[in-house]
Amino acid sequence: MSKRGHVSETPATALLRFHKVVFTEHPYEYLEHGGAEHSAEVLGFDPFTVVKTLVMQDQDAKPLIVLMHGNRKVSTKNLARQIGAKSVEPCQPEVANRHSGYLVGGTSPFGTRRDMPVYIEESILALPRIAINGGRRGYLIGIEPQVCMQVLGAKPVQCAIDL
Numbered sequence: 001m002s003k004r005g006h007v008s009e010t011p012a013t014a015l016l017r018f019h020k021v022v023f024t025e026h027p028y029e030y031l032e033h034g035g036a037e038h039s040a041e042v043l044g045f046d047p048f049t050v051v052k053t054l055v056m057q058d059q060d061a062k063p064l065i066v067l068m069h070g071n072r073k074v075s076t077k078n079l080a081r082q083i084g085a086k087s088v089e090p091c092q093p094e095v096a097n098r099h100s101g102y103l104v105g106g107t108s109p110f111g112t113r114r115d116m117p118v119y120i121e122e123s124i125l126a127l128p129r130i131a132i133n134g135g136r137r138g139y140l141i142g143i144e145p146q147v148c149m150q151v152l153g154a155k156p157v158q159c160a161i162d163l
Helices: 011-018 035-043 076-083 093-100 122-126 146-152
Strands: 024-027 050-058 063-069 072-074 088-090 118-121 130-136 139-143 155-157 160-162
Touching: 011 130, 011 139, 011 146, 035 050, 035 130, 050 076, 050 093, 063 072, 063 093, 063 122, 076 088, 076 118, 076 155, 118 122, 118 146, 122 146, 122 155
Parallel strands: 050 130, 063 118, 118 155
Antiparallel strands: 024 139, 050 063, 050 088, 072 160, 130 139
16 A cells, blocks of 8 residues: 555544544554554554454354553453453454454454444543554554544443553
8 A cells, every 4th residue: 555645435434524523544554463563663653552443252252342552452351340241252353354344454443334332441541642443454543532432432441451
């Protein structure tokens, strides 16, 4: 992908525009398995402010989304306890793709194919701005974290653990 100022519309950006959310666009060279650390590094962002969109499922295979700092991982045990589930585990990539309508590595919590409950690590809400996937590999958008609560109805949880 060439380095352009504007990236073509995705379901995520269309939804944000519909809700009149102001966001900045940050295209970068996607690296397979590079994760949030890679995008933070090439864009010059703190990995703590780059938010991963993780598609997970409960014991009944019901999907849910967890928004987590780029340099933290999810304690599935803590998350399950806080949301009243017996267990939570990451979805297989092909299952995550089906639920979200996005490819893993380009999953945005906005404009997903399926409505899923969204949980956000509480400490993300204290940040002034976050970078989160805009619905395509190699494409982050900058927003205020409160947008996740306003547009997605995200519920705060405390389930971050250091990598």
